[in-house]
Amino acid sequence: MNIKEYKDIYVFCEIRDGKIHDASLELLGEANKLVSGRPNLDYKVVGAVIGNVSDEALEQAGHHGAWKVMNFRNEGITHYSTEIYTTLLSRMIDESKPDILLIPATVLGRDLAPRLAARCDTGLTADATKLEFDPENENSSLLYVTRPAFGGNLFGTIVCENTRPQMTTIRPGVMEPLKSDAAREFTVEKKDVEISGIKELVKVLEVIPKPHKGVDIAKADLIISGGRGIGDNFKILREVADKIGAEVGASRAVVDAGIMEKDVQVGQTGKTVRPKVYIACGISGAVQHVAGMEKSDFIIAINKDPGAPIFKTANIGILGDALEILPLLAEEIERIRQ
Ligand code: FAD
Numbered sequence: 357m358n359i360k361e362y363k364d365i366y367v368f369c370e371i372r373d374g375k376i377h378d379a380s381l382e383l384l385g386e387a388n389k390l391v392s393g394r395p396n397l398d399y400k401v402v403g404a405v406i407g408n409v410s411d412e413a414l415e416q417a418g419h420h421g422a423w424k425v426m427n428f429r430n431e432g433i434t435h436y437s438t439e440i441y442t443t444l445l446s447r448m449i450d451e452s453k454p455d456i457l458l459i460p461a462t463v464l465g466r467d468l469a470p471r472l473a474a475r476c477d478t479g480l481t482a483d484a485t486k487l488e489f490d491p492e493n494e495n496s497s498l499l500y501v502t503r504p505a506f507g508g509n510l511f512g513t514i515v516c517e518n519t520r521p522q523m524t525t526i527r528p529g530v531m532e533p534l535k536s537d538a539a540r541e542f543t544v545e546k547k548d549v550e551i552s553g554i555k556e557l558v559k560v561l562e563v564i565p566k567p568h569k570g571v572d573i574a575k576a577d578l579i580i581s582g583g584r585g586i587g588d589n590f591k592i593l594r595e596v597a598d599k600i601g602a603e604v605g606a607s608r609a610v611v612d613a614g615i616m617e618k619d620v621q622v623g624q625t626g627k628t629v630r631p632k633v634y635i636a637c638g639i640s641g642a643v644q645h646v647a648g649m650e651k652s653d654f655i656i657a658i659n660k661d662p663g664a665p666i667f668k669t670a671n672i673g674i675l676g677d678a679l680e681i682l683p684l685l686a687e688e689i690e691r692i693r694q
Contacts, residue, residue, distance in 0.1 A: 359455075362520040365391060366454035368445070369403045369417050369425075370464055376405070376416045378575075379460030379528035384421040386487060386531035387458060394489050397497050399455070402426060404448060406441055407433045411544075418542030421534040425542060426452075428549045435560035441468050443554045446475045454521045455497050458487075461525035469525045479516035480523040485530050485647075490515075499524070508624045508644040529574050529628030530651075573603045573620055579631045581605035581622055581649070585638020585660065585678060588615050592679055593637065596686040605629065605649075607639045623648035635685075637678035641666025658682070 365387040370377040380403075387401040403422030405414060408429050417425045428444045445468075449457070459465040459472075461483050473480035481501040490496035498515055499522045505512045516522040573579055580602045582593045590604065597604045606616035608623055622629055624644040634652035638659065639645060646669050649655070657670035658678040667673040674681055 357519060359518070359520045362453045362455040364399045364402055364452075364454050365456040365458065366402045366404055366448075366452070366521070367422065368457065368459040368465065368468070369405045369422070370460055370462060371405065371407055371409050371413060374410060375413055376403075376420070377460060377462060378533070379462050379465070379526075381416075381420045381533040382528065382531040383458040383460060383526055384417065385533040386526070387456075388421040388534060389532075390456075390487060390489060394494065394497070396495060397489075399497070400424060402452075402454070404428070404445065406444055414544050414546075416536070418544070419536040419538055419540055421540065423542055425544045427544065427546045429546055430549050430551050432551050435563060436464055436467075437554075437556050437560065438467055438471055438558060439556045440551050440554050442471045442475055444549055444551075445472050447549075449476050449521060456499055457521040457523045459523065459525045461527045465525050469523060473523050476519075476521070476523075478519040478521060478523055479514075480525070481514045481516070482525045484524045484526045485511075487524070487526070498522075504624060504647060508647050527628055529630065571603050573605050573622070574627045574629055576603035576629065577632045578602040579605045579622075579629055579633070579649075579652075580635045580637065580682075581607065581639060582610060582616075582637050582678075583607035583639030583645075584609040584613075585640075586610065587638075589679055590615060592682060596682045599686045600689045602633075602635070605634075607642075607645050636666050636670070637682060639666055640664050641669055656685075658685075 367383045367387050369380040391399045400423040403417040403425045405427045414425045459469045469480055484501045484503045486502035488500050490498040500513050501524045502511050502513045580593055580597045593604055605620050605622045608621055610616045611618050611621045624647045628648045630651040632653045634649050635656045655670045656672045657666040658674045658681050662675055
């Protein structure tokens with residue numbers, strides 16, 4: 357492998373409900389940030405889309421920062437297939453030789469990326485939270501990929517020096533997407549591909565969407581989260597949340613206790629959120645929780661323990677019983693609004 361032949365940053369654009377998944381849009385944003393920070397590499401950002409998707413979806417990738425959108429099409433691709441996707445992307449890698457390939461760490465991406473890395477005999481850093489080019493050498497395209505390790509207590513930075521592409525999966529909600537801009541220039545390359553020779557060991561026959569319960573907390577502007585200190589008193593949290601138009605989140609302690617559902621868990625093994633305001637109630641502020649909410653614009657913490665680590669992350673800390681303070685806070689917010 358002559359790694360000098362490899363160029364550009366490719367982003368795997370996952371399709372969800374006919375549109376590009378938000379997590380892929382975030383990666384297009386991050387890829388643009390990387391290339392604009394190192395103009396001497398003269399890299400471009402390419403989006404790779406699989407399936408017979410609409411022109412709107414392909415344009416969506418362009419409007420969010422793909423300079424070129426490659427779309428691999430075949431009538432037979434109706435659902436995600438590990439084998440088909442791996443084969444098509446490894447063909448793309450053989451032909452186009454991307455230096456870097458970013459894949460969202462969604463359920464699909466976590467299935468696809470390791471298989472693809474093994475097929476291409478290259479390295480993969482999974483679940484990254486930070487990307488930067490080699491800070492020591494401004495002509496280098498070596499990617500420094502940082503990810504949490506040992507339960508979030510340590511961060512490791514990993515490089516893939518000898519093989520290409522440099523592959524990484526990135527947690528949804530961590531990187532910033534670009535604002536959609538219809539004036540952005542991009543090209544679309546649709547390719548009809550052959551899939552008849554690909555042996556599928558596992559075949560998805562049908563996708564049954566899970567009934568949608570409320571708003572996805574990853575997209576909420578205002579979140580009130582409760583932890584072990586709230587126990588099974590989430591009714592109070594919900595009442596306050598309804599009053600002020602917030603979504604309710606939770607720490608892993610209450611999810612593990614079966615009090616709240618996993619899809620509202622905030623943190624390293626839950627969702628990454630970045631609301632305008634995050635109110636943490638009865639949450640101690642373990643690193644694994646903070647990893648999922650520290651990018652919120654404004655953080656309010658309510659805790660009985662003056663030594664709780666959450667106070668180090670919070671913009672405002674309120675010392676006391678959250679179950680008494682929350683209703684007062686809601687009244688105050690309502691008063692200010694009127
Ligand atoms: P506790 O740590 O028990 O804190 C409860 C807090 O409530 C205390 O600070 C206490 O002073 C306060 N309190 C008690 N009563 C009141 C009251 N009436 N009013 C106000 N304050 C009160 N955790 C996550 O949250 N998300 C994750 O994604 C996650 N992933 C993990 C991944 C790994 C690999 C590991 C090892 C752990 C992970 N954890 C995660 C768990 C994490 O380490 C903590 O155990 C967890 O966040 C603690 O939850 P908590 O703050 O609700 O509970």
